[in-house]
Amino acid sequence: MPDQLRDPFKDLAPDQTVMVLPRHLAGPGTTDPLMVWPFPFDDGWHLHTTDEGMVFASSPCVRMWTRFAPEPEKRGKGTWTISASHVPFGPSAWEITFDATTPVEILHDVHTELLDLYLESRHSDQNHLFDDPTAPHEAYTMLLACGWSHSVKTDGTQTFLAPDGLGGVQHRYATTGSDGPTWRAWGGYPSEPHWQAHLSLGAPTTVVAAFTASLISAVPLHRAAKDVPFHTRHDLYLAAPAPAKQTSGTLPVAPPPKNAGRGRSL
Incomplete structure (x- = not known):
């Protein structure tokens, strides 16, 4: 026994x-950028690889890009990084990072939502990649509905823990005078997680909501x-x-x- x-x-x-x-305990699955990225590479999207094994993808306007940097010798096995800038090759307006050990299906869902936001912004007078009106509660209310616990600290953060205690999402709702990501998530024991994710200030809340929805999805x-x-x-x-x-x-x-x-x- x-x-x-x-x-x-x-x-x-x-x-x-x-x-x-x-899902938060399932393991990464197949780490293949072409399984993660839903981008239409036959319609103007760029795909680049380096001799070191790094793979890049970028939008036709080169204002949004994502990268996979494998580091098999490290605990997280590498990093997925997503970033967007107001002008091509300009400084990042926001950044999202995931360990390579993050479940690949969650990564796919995040990138799918990013593509949707990009296409919506390209065909409208609003740019939700940089000015997303979605309220933060849209990203965490679904956690509460699925039985995740909720605690609030006076340092301006609130934390949501999975019923098994082996997954969490932390939201920094007080941003004035604070450093660090606005959102952080992990799977596994908090002291030694299987994977972690960090979403900086300015990252679209719609994308955060897609992340949490995928995280708690009942699809095995x-x-x-x-x-x-x-x-x-x-x-x-x-x-x-x-x-x-x-x-x-x-x-x-x-x-x-x-x-x-x-x-x-x-």
């Missing part, structure tokens, strides 16, 4: 594919057993039965989530 509690995947073949929830993620983070496996649920072949052990089957968040899936 202790071994099964420590690693409920132990009787599965390493390459056995399972469907798991919650496909993962090979060997790729699921080890230390929090006992908090994962099998969202659908794994194929009978190669499975002499099972994971707990997740009940239908209550008040599941909206979210896209690959």
Whole structure:
């Protein structure tokens, strides 16, 4: 029993594919920029690679760009960085970073929302990439609806924790005289997270809302057993039965989530 509690995947073949929830503990999945980026590269979007393995994508106007910098020797395995500037090649108006260990489906949903905002701004007289009217509560109310806890500190931050305590979203609502990101999120133990995300002041709240919606989505993620983070496996649920072949052990089957968040899936 202790071994099964420590690693409920132990009787599965390493390459056995399972469907798991919650998303914040699922592991990164396939780290492939072309799976993350929904950009129409055949319609003016730019794609560049470097000899060091770094991959860049940018909008036709070169005011919005995103980059994947792999660093396999580091804990986060690299960084996904998104930035936008008011003029081509100008200083960043805001920046979003994710560890490469962030679930790839969440990264995809964030970039899809960014593309939508970019296209809406290009065809209207409003630019929501830099002036997003979405209120912050749109990004965190859905967390509360899914049972995440809420605490507020006098330092101007509020924190939302997943029911299992192994995922969190922090919002800095008092920005005057403060440094650091406006939004921070993580999955895993807070002292040693599997992944982290940081969204600076000015990052579109609509994108933050897309991130949190994907984070709590009830759509399960496909993962090979060997790729699921080890230390929090006992908090994962099998969202659908794994194929009978190669499975002499099972994971707990997740009940239908209550008040599941909206979210896209690959």
